[in-house]
Amino acid sequence: MTEMDAPLATPCNIQICDVTCDSFRIMWDMTPEDSGRSTHFFIDLSRKESRDPNRFKHRDVPTKLVAKAVPLPMAVRGHWFLSPRTEYCVAVQTAVRQPDGDYLVSEWSQVVEFCTGDYAMDHLQQLLDKAKGSAGRLLKFSVFYRNQHPEYFDYVSKECGGLMRPALKDISGSHGSPINGKLQGVFFSCSTEFDTGLPPKDSPYGPLRFQIPAGNLLNPNISLYFADFYCMYTAYHYVVLVLAPVGSEGDTFCRTRLPILDLASNPFLTYTAPQRPGEEPLFCHASDVILEVLFTDPVPLDQGSVEQIRGHHQLMSLTTANAKKDPSCKVCNISVGR
Known part of the structure; x- marks a missing residue:
């Protein structure tokens, strides 16, 4: 048996970084002999939730990524449309391409699991650039409001000392949004x-509306961030903004994770300081997206008022809790996954 015909050791100690x-x-341990003669690496990647990992059916007929052997660690990008914040399973084989075109391959390595990350700042900037094109003209407004059912406001009054406390953001919208x-x-x-x-008179969230003067939440002591742009198989789009004292x-x-917006000059939500003594600040919102x-x-609660609203309260098509973003929309998707 020649050196080229000797079995390849199974890759071990798989590391993802x-x-x-x-x-x-990705990198792994190989013997010096295998490192010197390997010509190709076979990479098998699948989502963790897949019940059929679809391993290579034949040892010498690769059906997934075949990469020429390079010094490790090897960068993997572009070969798959990886999705943000998604759990994957990966395994590798080393291979030697023989003169007749067949491959001598190792056994599969152990399967390693890892999770992709959130959108980085440059990805969010791409999303922000897309959102700017859909914002439309700015319209004046004077109050922020929150629609809920009576049970919510009863709970806030009796159990929370009259404070509407922050709750964890759900997973609706772009899968990679850091918030x-x-x-x-x-x-x-x-x-x-x-x-x-x-x-509006209607609300999908409940018949009671808490209204608070816009200046209580949007003022020079507040940082404004862009967090997401998405749609749910509909013609209208949502923009998610964060207001943080x-x-x-x-x-x-948010400071290291989201693009910060200028309070006085952005296409979504603006605060313009009074120009003369006695004037009120000017507040504006984008007209062609849902903020x-x-x-x-x-x-x-004592910073605003709770009132019954007129109209219908069962417009459930407008609710967004854990809603999935439309992955086919050319308006609100970027090239790094959904």
Whole structure:
């Protein structure tokens, strides 16, 4: 048996490093002999939840990625459309391509599991650039509001000392948004009707509405961040913004993870300071997207008012709890996964 025909050792000690939302680097231990003669690596990658990992059916007929042997660690990107924050399983074989074109291959390594990361700042900047094109003209508004059922406000009054406390953001929207399942806040809306300039009469979230003057949540002591842009198989799009008091825990979380927006000059939500003594600040919101505004600190009920709203309260198609983003939409998707 020649050296080229000698069996290849099974790759061991698989290590994954430098994981991003759409790439990773992989390395493993090989004997010096195998390292010197390996010509190719076979990489088998599958989502963790898959019940059929679809390993190579034949040892010498690769059906997934075949990469030329390179010094390890090897970067893996672009070969698959990796999704952010998704658990994967990966295994490897080393191989020697023989003169007749067949491969001498090792046994499969053990299967290693890892999870891809959130969108990085440059990915969010791509998403922000797309969102800017859908924002539309700015409309004036004067209040932020939150629609809920009576049970919610009873609970806040009796059990929470009158404070609407931050809750963990769900996983709706873009899978890679860094705030999903990680940042706590209280959601508010600020959209107005074109004909009245007032909040809409209808709500999918409940018949009671808490309204608070816009300046209580949007002012020079607040940092404004862009967090997401998505749709749910519909013509309209959502933009998620974060309002965090400067220096707060929420502000610290967002500072290194989300693009910060200029309060006075951005296409989504603006605060313009009074120009003359006695004037009021001017607040504006984007007209062609649905804004979801997450305020990261508790909000006292006594800063606003709770009132019954007119209209219907079962527009469930507009609710977004844990909703999946449309992966086929060309308007709100970027190239690094869904």
